[in-house]
Amino acid sequence: MPELPEVEHAARTLRAWLAGAPIARARAAPTRIFRSGGRALFERRLAGARLERVDRRGKMLLLSFEGGVGLLCHLGMTGKWVRREGSGPVPPHSRARLELAGGAVLHYCDPRLFGRIEVHVGLDLLTLPSVRALGPDPLVDGIDPSALRDRLSRTGRAVKVALMDQAVIAGAGNIYATEALWHARIHPARPASSIRRGDAVRIARGLEASFAAALATPVEEIAYLSEGRGVDNPFLVYDRAGEPCPRCRRTIEKTTIGGRTSAFCPRCQRAP
C-alpha cells in the first residue's frame, strides 16, 4: 500500500507530467473509485484544464487546476498513475485517463479498486474536511515530538496502530510505522498512552529517517511490494522476520497487531 514516500513520488511525477500541456480530454470507466456523480464531473470539468499546482497531504494527492477545478486522489492499496504515449497500448487496470494536449496520456491504474478520485469545483482542496482531519504531515509541517506525544497519550491502542492513524500523523502505514519503531527501540504492541517525551523524540527521528531513506530510493524499489516484482526489500526490518536485526543481529520476529503483521527485534524492542 502506498505510504507517504510513494505518494510524494507520485506528486512529483504528476507535477512534471502535467506542467507542460493542458488536458485535452478526460475519460473514466464506471468503477467505485468515483463516488456518485464524480465520474461525470471528472470527464466534464477536467477537459481543457491546465495545472496550477500539486499538493500532497499524508497519502492524499491534491491536484489544483486553473479555474477552480480540483482533483483529490487517494491511491488506496494498489493505485498508481502511469504515463503512456497516446498511440501506445493501454496499461492493465486503467480506470481513468487524462489525455494531454501534447499527446501523452496519464492513466490511473488500480487493480483492486480501493483508490478514490473526487472532483471538487470552486474550493481550495486543503479546506476539505477529509484533508483537515489529517494530523501533521511530516514533510510539510515537520514532526513536533511534544505534540506527537500528546496525541499518542490520548489512546490506549498499541503505539503502532496509533502511528498508522492518519489523524495522529499523516502518511505512515504498516511499513513506516514498523521501521520507525525499530529505529526508536520501541515494541510495536506497547500502549501509545505509555509513550513519554523521550520515546516520542525517538519515534519522530525514526519516522524522519525512514521517510528520508525511502525518498532517496528509486521509486521502483520502494514500490516493490505493490509491484510484486523481484526487487530486493529496501527496508531495514519490514517483511524481514527470520533475518538478523541490522543493529544487534538477533533474529527478527513477527507478531500481529491491529490485524497487521509487525516485524520487530525482540532484543532492541522489548515487549511491554
Ligand SMILES: [Zn+2]
Ligand atoms: Zn536488534
